[in-house]
Amino acid sequence: MRGAGLPRRSDPGVRPPAVLHARRLGIDTSGEHVAYLRADCAVCRSEGFGTRARIALRCGARDLVATVNVVLSALLEEGEVGLSETAWAALGVLPGQAVELAHADSPHSLAAVRAKLLGARLGAQAAAAIVGDICAGRYADIDTAAFIAACAGRRMDLAEATGLTRAMSAAGQQLHWNRPVVVDKHCVGGLPGNRTTLLVVPIVAACGLLIPKTSSRAITSPAGSADVMETLAPVALDLAMMKAVVEREGGCIAWGGAVSLSPADDRLIRVERPLGLDSEGLLVASVLSKKIAAGASHVLIDIPVGPTAKVRSAQAAARLAARLAGVGAALGLSVATLASDGAQPVGRGIGPALEARDVLAVLQGDPAAPADLRQRALLLAAMVLEMGGKAGPGQGLALAESVLAGGAAWRKFQAICAAQGGMRTPPQARYTEVLAAAHGGRVLAIDNGRVAQLAKLAGAPAAPAAGLELHVRLGSAVDAGQALLTVHAESPGELAYAIAYAQSQAQLVRIGRPGSPGAGRSARI
Template sequence: MLTLRHLAIDTVRENVAFLNRNCTRHHAEEFLGLGRVEVRKDARSLLAVLNIVDDPAILGPDEIGLSGPAFRHLGLPEGTPVHLVPPTPPESFELVRAKVAGRALGEADLAAVIRDIAGHRYAKIEIAAFLIACASFMTTAEVLGLTRAMIAVGARLDWKGLSPIADKHCIGGIPGNRTSMIVVPIVAAHGLPIPKTSSRAITSPAGTADTMEVLANVDVPMDRMQELVREAKGCLVWGGHVRLSPADDILISVERPLAIDTREQLVASILSKKAAAGSSHLLIDIPVGPTAKIRSAGEAVRLRKLFEHIGDQLGLVLEVAITDGSQPVGRGIGPVLEARDVMAVLRGAADAPQDLRDRALHLAGRILEFDPAVRGGAGEALARRLLDSGAALAAMERIMAIQGPPPAAARLGSLVAEVPAAADGVVGALDCYRIARIARLAGAPNDKGAGIDLLRKVGDRVRKGEPLYRIHAGTNADFTFAQAHAAEDCGVVLVT
């Protein structure tokens, strides 16, 4: 047996084990061909990628080291004697092979795969194989089976007497579309419970959790989250910390670098999280535009029908709002800049982005009408009164205070470059994908102060040399990449 050692190495979501080359119990060569090992103690086990250590100051010959994520997943105290054995491949991976070969998987098959993924028995390359196979084709029955499987392996919130439980989700693809951080306090100010659990960004410059983390702590434990909603009627937290559909967070960690975000996986991801969060009434926002994630009305209708079908099977009251996705919303793109816009709307600032305010009021109005006491068609006017009176701002400040301060102060990136207009003209179009890509190259969302501050929107007149937007970055490398990308194509189409 070897002694378990916690090595303070952040390997993100990858389980990594470290073995001294001169290990007293095993020859490193036993495992090198496999690339992985299994660490066992009684009923607990963990599959991990194996790295070999030559420096005894890092790891002794009678120790097995685990990276931070692996140590937490195994859940044993440092110093525990553990066994090291060749890994036993999860039996469910045969089902992944079948999916790669073109077979549709049944509900029990998908449940087995997701159980092993949630149990950290898959390497990232195996998860990637599953995701790519699913991206090739998925039946509607598979989408439902995948959704149910992801709900089953995590916690599920029970709100015990609170009803209805409202929620909203935007499918993304539109930079700056941070309406949830305005909608939640409006709905909470009305008294309708709205526990908003959000993912971090997958392919965008910021997710709601990334932006909210500029203002408050989002890593809220489940019991505290429930107290928060009973106390403040709403919250804005990261879903991964409360173990709602934990397999989804693992899948997202692999989807992100592969830039995989198919309609079927998107529906399963969103609805598994919402059902696990105990939501009874859900509004889905689908923006449509030429450079958005969804680019045509027909595609939006197909996605709407998939959401409605899976939502019905899960027992959710689900409505879909198809909104304008022709250009970014607000001015800020990136966590700090988006948080600035959100707070400007909540505070009623004269320079608050009107498009962000209008969109948030429309969506909040739809959600308020889930309340049986609110007349049909009266929701948006009620939302406007709650915002203009300051009640929504007070609700947001209450939520922020209860969730606690952010883990670190986030400041706007100090490296700044303006992207000028190449000619006189009128802004005819803004490429959502290109602008989001430049913001990510600048460092967003990992660097919360990085991103783009839009100075012009569609219809604005501009003269040659006047700035279209500002790039903010925190490091020279990111700054250089973003500037080079903007120089190739800034994402702003001028009509002269």
């Protein structure tokens, strides 16, 4: 009897160490750490592990928390613990290496998630604890889903968003530059084809500003800037390489996921994407934490506004702009925003390689290059040049124009690609199919969401050549049978899915019949 010196009714003895041998099962669980345990293994029995239990795994200096899946078959040998791909990588084990297992409590920071769901505010310390637990892989996917739900919509105030942004920016690696001015740009997305990053970076860098740009892969869209850039050059730079590229060329277009700037963001996005749940607070923290970690002093944020864009009204854009500026100010980051026209997709291509071709056309001064993409990029570059002190107020546009038209931006882009590992040619899809107008008339509306969905069904962004080309713009006059868009796919199955979807969506491209301008009669294509 403990504490009293009386004899115990039984003695548990010394607990045997819970050790199993690592087995890589090769199962990609999309990021969640999963440990597979035999139902009959001695460790499982004596430790009381069951499916959905959380267990701590340790091997050498590395540890993580995993969700248990119990294996009832002969998938594992006796004495083995199976690991999912991310758990295998995070633990850094070799096949057969000994792994120690122990009970893991539910992370303490989940109490703050529950409290936030029940209406409490999210304090700065709680935010830091949550971010720390997420980065350490202690959140199961359902825990992360609950946190995202707790932050959904506009449920975070300025102080909460600031605390979360600070915690996220501090959680990973951070870049420091010996320059008073380091610029950056970002687009909150929702507008297919809006690939201005690949133009703004070379224009701005050609003018001598430092712009260490990291981009994300697609979250819910058919292509992120990193996906597009990857069809032109390697983007998975490590921090040292990214630093070297920026120091040599003044700019880069790297994949943020590879450099571990704000690593919590990537883990959140992994669950946000399939949930399809937006959060203003998470959006602000996602954007600004990466900029702060990248060492930026001045950031320009493009907020496309339109009836089918991510941001639907000027009011919503103004609110988001104020929130971004407010959080930025609280964290010493100068944030400017631009509410841009988000009524229709930008450029011609939607999908990684197709968007890359639009970018190349603009850089190379091709007269057939999409004028809207060119104009948007010039405007953003102009604002960045003025923010960064390279042009006086109102002088930025002329400078940006001259750098683009004179070929300096194109040369700089090639130099950046070379520095990132070598320029390459975007792939071409093997399967394409044209969709035509069922009747003539004028294009009244193009639905950004449905266009994005169509490109995704065609295979973008996982299939880089997949997507679509839009052959019309708002206001275009079309004849019956005229090509509206071309779907590109890398497999027949994906092409068939995309075509079936396009034919079921009357609102994809809305064509008004001649004689009834603006009547909005939908035309199935």
